[in-house]
Amino acid sequence: MEGTIFDIKHFAIHDGPGIRQTVFLKGCPLNCWWCHNPESHDINPEKFIRVNKLDGKEFEKELTVGYNISVDELFKNISGDKIFFEESDGGVTFSGGEPLMQTEFLFEIIKKCKQNGIHTCVDTTGFASEKSIKKIAEVADLFLFDIKLIDNELHQKYTGVPIDEILRNLKWLDENNKNVILRFPVIPEITNTKKNLSEIKSFIKSLKNINQIDLLPYHNISNGKYERFKKFNKMKGVKPSSDDDMLQLKSEFESIGFKVGIGG
Numbered sequence: 001m002e003g004t005i006f007d008i009k010h011f012a013i014h015d016g017p018g019i020r021q022t023v024f025l026k027g028c029p030l031n032c033w034w035c036h037n038p039e040s041h042d043i044n045p046e047k048f049i050r051v052n053k054l055d056g057k058e059f060e061k062e063l064t065v066g067y068n069i070s071v072d073e074l075f076k077n078i079s080g081d082k083i084f085f086e087e088s089d090g091g092v093t094f095s096g097g098e099p100l101m102q103t104e105f106l107f108e109i110i111k112k113c114k115q116n117g118i119h120t121c122v123d124t125t126g127f128a129s130e131k132s133i134k135k136i137a138e139v140a141d142l143f144l145f146d147i148k149l150i151d152n153e154l155h156q157k158y159t160g161v162p163i164d165e166i167l168r169n170l171k172w173l174d175e176n177n178k179n180v181i182l183r184f185p186v187i188p189e190i191t192n193t194k195k196n197l198s199e200i201k202s203f204i205k206s207l208k209n210i211n212q213i214d215l216l217p218y219h220n221i222s223n224g225k226y227e228r229f230k231k232f233n234k235m236k237g238v239k240p241s242s243d244d245d246m247l248q249l250k251s252e253f254e255s256i257g258f259k260v261g262i263g264g
């Protein structure tokens with residue numbers, strides 16, 4: 001069986017416990033205004049015109065983002081880092097895009113990792129069918145689950161999809177005692193508003209088993225990527241939150257009994 005990925009990051013330390021290999025699967029049904037990986041959206045390998053500048057002149061180069069890979073080939077690559085996973089209680093994280101868009105491939109590669117004693121983590125938006133989330137929950141050790149906006153209209157506006165399915169899947173994981181760490185992207189004026197914070201806190205307080213959240217500060221390092229790939233950047237000019245803002249948010253989530261990390 002084959003899947004489509006667009007990157008592999010070795011020695012990642014922010015995508016789950018220990019030292020990890022992060023595999024980025026291609027395809028995402030969302031279209032978040034603040035997306036750092038606009039080249040991940042299409043599930044198929046895509047051609048882009050990349051613009052490079054040299055001595056004030058612009059040079060265009062066509063490149064392909066994404067490639068197909070078999071479960072066996074990917075596993076061979078993952079297991080090459082096994083010694084680092086063992087030394088650090090790490091493992092492999094499947095991110096994207098939205099990895100649940102390739103549920104069958106994801107299931108097979110996680111199953112293979114599990115059979116070989118490698119810890120697996122799925123970094124998800126939660127926007128997937130009930131069938132997909134349940135299937136992956138049978139094999140994955142941990143979910144990193146995004147929670148962005150609670151208000152359905154705002155969720156639809158800023159991510160392109162409704163929130164209901166996401167909350168339903170999150171509640172199911174919670175009720176079935178699956179390991180989940182929430183991730184909250186702190187986006188100035190979009191997710192980091194008084195109203196949204198209050199709604200998110202109230203929702204996550206109602207969860208029975210999940211008690212950990214990572215706050216992911218917005219950064220604008222992908223501005224150049226939007227220019228290079230000639231994509232429209234809706235966040236141009238938006239400044240990241242200050243360290244003081246992040247610490248203030250951390251203590252707000254701690255005050256409702258959550259263990260809070262900054263930066264994942």
Ligand code: SF4
Pocket residue numbers: 028029030031032034035036037038040096097098125
């Ligand atoms: S879920 Fe992630 S990959 Fe998908 S659009 Fe949003 S930020 Fe980008």
